[in-house]
Structure formats: C-alpha cells, structure tokens
Amino acid sequence: MRLVKLIANLGYGSRKEVSQALRHGWITDREGNKLKADAKTPHEDILFDDEPLDPAPGMVLLLNKPVGYTCSIKDTGRLVYDLLPDRFRVRKPVLSTIGRLDKETSGALLFTDDGTFLHQVISPKSEVPKIYEAVLDRPLKGDEATLFASGEMLLEGETKPLKPAELEVLDEKRVRLTLHEGRYHQVRRMFAAAGNHVNELSRTHVGALGLEGVAEGEWRLLDEAAKARIFD
The missing domain is CATH 3.30.70.1560 (Alpha-L RNA-binding motif)
Structure with missing residues (x-):
C-alpha cells in the first residue's frame, strides 16, 4: 500500500492532505529523513509530526468504559469514541466495538478493525465467557x-x-x-x-482478559498474548 493511502486510512486526513504533509516534510522516519510517497519504510518506523503512527490495521484495544457513554459512533450525547483519539473514528477499515455495553453499564469493552477477529469473539461457537x-x-x-x-x-x-x-x-x-x-x-x-x-x-x-492497569475512561492496545487471553 502506498504511504499516502496508508496514512490517510489511519485517519490523519484525506489523501490530498497527507500528500501535502509529505511535501512539507512532516512525515519522516525515526532518523528524521523526510519520506516520499513511494517509501517502503516499516510502519513502526514512520513518524507523523515527530510522533509514531497510530497502530496498523488489525489492532485490538481494550477500553475501561465509564457509565454514561453509548456504544455508537453516530448517536447524540457522550459516545465511547469520545474516549479514543479523534482519528480512530475515520479509520479504514472501520474501528468497531466487539459487542456492546449499554449506557449505564461500565467496564471492559473491546474494539477492533479486524472483522475476522470480531466475529471470532462474538461467534456463539466460541462461547467466550x-x-x-x-x-x-x-x-x-x-x-x-x-x-x-x-x-x-x-x-x-x-x-x-x-x-x-x-x-x-x-x-x-x-x-x-x-x-x-x-x-x-x-x-x-x-x-x-x-x-x-x-x-x-x-x-x-x-474471557480471562481483565482491566488490570486500565483506569476508568482509559484504553490500551492489546498484544498477541493479551488477545489470546480472551479465548482462555
């Protein structure tokens, strides 16, 4: 995937806006070298305005949802997406909740942009507790x-x-x-x-994945070991 499309899909702006950011030199590698649209730099080595890029597609994150937030991206009022970086609302593929918690329920809420993983968790066959x-x-x-x-x-x-x-x-x-x-x-x-x-x-x-180390209203990205605990 071309660098412009990759960064636009992460929600940093339209392809035109990302192309402008490249021309301005705002997108670099970790050594500070300005990147071009055809760069083959690994995702983890790309910086946007001196900050690492958001996680690559296929991410899974855990939010400690407070009471009063709705599991929606479109409803009025406070939404769970308000607790995440604004860019996450417009990522492609879409970042979706894995199941839902009602507005008055708090606690562990998973998100992913990996449709296969989402269906694996919610499938009745998985019987994830x-x-x-x-x-x-x-x-x-x-x-x-x-x-x-x-x-x-x-x-x-x-x-x-x-x-x-x-x-x-x-x-x-x-x-x-x-x-x-x-x-x-x-x-x-x-x-x-x-x-x-x-x-x-x-x-x-x-599953066996709890909220240890995740304060109310905060979130963390899950590594492979943490994701595996969902199915323990």
Whole structure:
C-alpha cells in the first residue's frame, strides 16, 4: 500500500492532505529523513509530526468504559469514541466495538478493525465467557444460582432458553455472574425475571482478559498474548 493511502486510512486526513504533509516534510522516519510517497519504510518506523503512527490495521484495544457513554459512533450525547483519539473514528477499515455495553453499564469493552477477529469473539461457537459484577436493588432470595445454571431459563419475549450461567454471591446484594452468550441486556433481564433489579453493572472480564492497569475512561492496545487471553 502506498504511504499516502496508508496514512490517510489511519485517519490523519484525506489523501490530498497527507500528500501535502509529505511535501512539507512532516512525515519522516525515526532518523528524521523526510519520506516520499513511494517509501517502503516499516510502519513502526514512520513518524507523523515527530510522533509514531497510530497502530496498523488489525489492532485490538481494550477500553475501561465509564457509565454514561453509548456504544455508537453516530448517536447524540457522550459516545465511547469520545474516549479514543479523534482519528480512530475515520479509520479504514472501520474501528468497531466487539459487542456492546449499554449506557449505564461500565467496564471492559473491546474494539477492533479486524472483522475476522470480531466475529471470532462474538461467534456463539466460541462461547467466550463474559464476567459481570452487579449491585442489586434487593437482597438475593437464594434460588438465583440454581435458576441461572439450569439451562432452562427463558427471558420475556424469547423462546430459546439461556445457556447455563454461573452466579457467585459476594454479599446479599452484590454478585458476580459469568455468561457464555450475549443477549440484549441479558444480565438486567435475568435479574428482572428473578424478581430483582440491577442498580449498578460492570463487565470485569472478557474471557480471562481483565482491566488490570486500565483506569476508568482509559484504553490500551492489546498484544498477541493479551488477545489470546480472551479465548482462555
């Protein structure tokens, strides 16, 4: 791929704007040499205005989503993309969330521009576990763990039972729940069906990948080892 197209696809500007940046000498290698449009310089050695380029296509990142942000690129109000560099909104291929968290749910949210990886994570065949912690409105009744693990629980308006889920009681109103599928508002609907209400909800892990070292509202790029933990 020509250098102009590569940098434009990363969101630094139109091809015309990137060509102008090349002519001005704003795009260099790590030794400070001005690059030309036909340069074969490795991605990791290219600087734009003395800063390394954003990650190459195929990236996966983990965001610690705060409450109050919507998983959309077009809705009004605060969007998860507001927490990322502005250029990430216009990357090609498109940077998409891997699944969603509703506006009032916080925690681990993955993004990628790799469609194959996205479908690998969300495929029902993968059964990637997602771990949530919830604060409930009322104390547990005591039968929730058995109900959720039964494999026979039906949500309102659905005809297919939920896959078994594991409930760990942290105290009378706090729980940890592991799901192996991702239905719409699933955790909230499960507790509603059990006669309770979720006041606070956070996703702490996708697979074995947690939020260690990622503060609320911050993100980090995942290396191959971190990506592998999603499928552990």
